Amino acid sequence: MSDNRIIRVGISVGDLNGVGIELILKTFEDKRMYDLCTPVVYASDKVISFYKKQLKFNYPINFIANAEGIEEGKLNVIKVWEEMVELQPGTPTQISGQKAFESLAAATESLNKDEIDVLLTAPISKDNIQSEEFSFPGHTEYLESKIDGESLMILMSNDIKVGLVTGHIPVTEVSKTLNKDLICKKIDIMYQSLLQDFGVSKPKIAVLGLNPHCGDHGVIGKEDDELIRPILEEYQEGGKLVYGPYAADGFFGNRSYLKFDAVISMYHDQGLVGFKAISFGEGVNFTAGLSKVRVSPDHGTAFDVAGKGVANTSSFQEALYKGISIIKKRKEYQNLTANTLKTKK
Structure with missing residues (x-):
């Protein structure tokens, strides 16, 4: 994590037909959030714009091609895919699971490159995300395969x-x-x-x-x-x-x-x-034991309320706060242990 920037929280959107994108848009409608972190969402401009229009959000979004375009004070969206996909809020589909994986994979890669400091994962459907590339029972096992640590x-x-x-x-x-x-x-x-x-x-x-x-x-x-x-x-x-x-x-x-x-x-x-x-x-x-920090809300995709504008952001926002707190505590601990005086033999 760079000392010269606000903490960057990378966000994978989860299942496109679940509540993930709604939670993101609702959370970062509050301008105070940008004093705490710089959000970086991994999705596509078309999918985000679809939900932005459906849920009647009017604030601007910074759509970018890669991490070089990240700006503080804005909701940044890195375009992981270009094509428009069919969205059916409330109904898990093969394509919504495939794009959930693409979002997660791109965010994890950015995390390992230190382009972001914390990974916040929106809920996936453990069924439709399964593929040759993702054959894991959940986020935790996938991330353990990609990030150092147990x-x-x-x-x-x-x-x-x-x-x-x-x-x-x-x-x-x-x-x-x-x-x-x-x-x-x-x-x-x-x-x-x-x-x-x-x-x-x-x-x-x-x-x-x-x-x-x-x-x-x-x-x-x-x-x-x-x-x-x-x-x-x-x-x-x-x-x-x-x-x-x-x-x-x-x-x-x-x-x-x-x-x-x-x-x-x-x-x-x-x-x-x-x-x-x-x-x-x-x-x-919270996925402890890894060299990188990953957090998520404690609930699932909530297909029953997806697309209705009624999803509760409490757990998602708490995950955001905890991720920021953990990365700060971890840095403090590393500084303290790195400066410990060595006992002479």
Whole structure:
């Protein structure tokens, strides 16, 4: 990130027939946003103009061919494709999925070139985006294949951060996938992210168990006692505040998450059902562990309201704010650790 420019937030538009472009246009109608960042959207002038007219937005947009044309104080749109495509707001199509991928691929390339500082991804349809070029269960896995580092999906709000040991896999595969190396890797990524991305000096992390009631001492499964608990004891012996395992239902139900900086969940719905019950509409999806910063809203394409002008921008805007905050915290951390005095041997 250059010290001489306002933070650039690159935005992939998601499924063209979803709410992504509406969220972008609504968000940057507010001129105050340009004091926080310079938005760079990856799409086409024709698609943006279609939604701009349909949703009756009148502010000017800077349509450009590449990053050299980016201007501060404006909504910049890099033209990823030239041709007009058929748009059917509310209905996922093959072409809307294909262009969602083209937008994502172009934005990711710009991120790796440091043309933008943060990537904000609007929602995709995980079905119609599938192709020879995109054979991933979601954004997180695609980005991990393109950006240095190993990823951890974190859903977060002001009250809670939940990271997932296993992500987009069937429930039948969860226990087969879990092992010491994987669990430790995800805990370590969360720990480092709390340090560098959120400024937590001494992270305190809760780890959820796998089975109901954490297995009830082996009656409902042995993974909690034989796999998870010994791992957490090793962390504690090493001086790290990593505790558990906790039964997920009681942990969320009695608001124990408020006592911790973050929570590690063993599988997708175990963590995200609790998270979304607490923070839906205000949550942010953050891909930790990578060398670049990527955020997104915590909801999907919302085809049921697409094109109607009623999409709620709260989560999208919160993702924008969190992305800007994380890149600033990460830079502060890098400066601090780079200037640490080395102890003489």
